[in-house]
Amino acid sequence: MPFNFSPPYDSPLEDTFAYHLAKYAGDDVQIDSQVPANTICGLFLMDFVAHSPRVGRIGIECDGKEFHNDSRDEWRDAMILGTNTVDVIYRVRGSDITHHINDVLYCLAQLEPGLCSERGEINLRTLASSEARKLFLTKDEDLYHVHYTQDEKEGSLFLETRRLRIPQGQRRFWQSAYKHALSVGGGNLDDVILSYRQCP
Numbered sequence: 001m002p003f004n005f006s007p008p009y010d011s012p013l014e015d016t017f018a019y020h021l022a023k024y025a026g027d028d029v030q031i032d033s034q035v036p037a038n039t040i041c042g043l044f045l046m047d048f049v050a051h052s053p054r055v056g057r058i059g060i061e062c063d064g065k066e067f068h069n070d071s072r073d074e075w076r077d078a079m080i081l082g083t084n085t086v087d088v089i090y091r092v093r094g095s096d097i098t099h100h101i102n103d104v105l106y107c108l109a110q111l112e113p114g115l116c117s118e119r120g121e122i123n124l125r126t127l128a129s130s131e132a133r134k135l136f137l138t139k140d141e142d143l144y145h146v147h148y149t150q151d152e153k154e155g156s157l158f159l160e161t162r163r164l165r166i167p168q169g170q171r172r173f174w175q176s177a178y179k180h181a182l183s184v185g186g187g188n189l190d191d192v193i194l195s196y197r198q199c200p
Helices: 012-024 070-082 094-111 118-127 130-134 173-183 189-197
Strands: 030-039 042-052 056-063 088-093 143-147 156-163
Touching (some): 012 118, 056 070, 070 088, 070 156, 088 094, 094 118, 094 143, 094 156, 130 143
Parallel strands (some): 056 088
Antiparallel strands (some): 088 156, 143 156
16 A cells, blocks of 8 residues: 555545545655644644645645535635645545546646655656646646546546635735634634625
């Protein structure tokens, strides 16, 4: 078994993701699961945090359809980023883990140099689809979309990202969400979201 693969995980989806990430991860990259972030709106557990001195702290959430709420997840990520627990949070759809795991990991390796070993990057470049290899990835974006044109591929891949460090002159919603949570003193996340929506 790969060094960083330590089942059981919370779901078969997480098990699949952890197995594949561990296969390609750099030797100095530690992959922890169910990592706690104690925020002003409660304790949240991140599915995975991959970290090393070289790559920093990369949070990864595996979003199964039945447990995924876009708006609440955005607020949850805002609270986690506000604690400075991780440098970035990636959200990966369960369908992409199931159908496009090599493309997901290829994109992550391009966005986070050092996450994968040199050999792992070579293997992922070989295994990734032509559509993923054509995608130009930069750290200034929030959403990466791979559209598949080949019949054997299913649909599209989406990789959502939220970064602690924002390019100069830009703003992100998570900053406003966290600022609002601070202004009301934190508390239950759903109550904080409701109070934000009721603001004039």
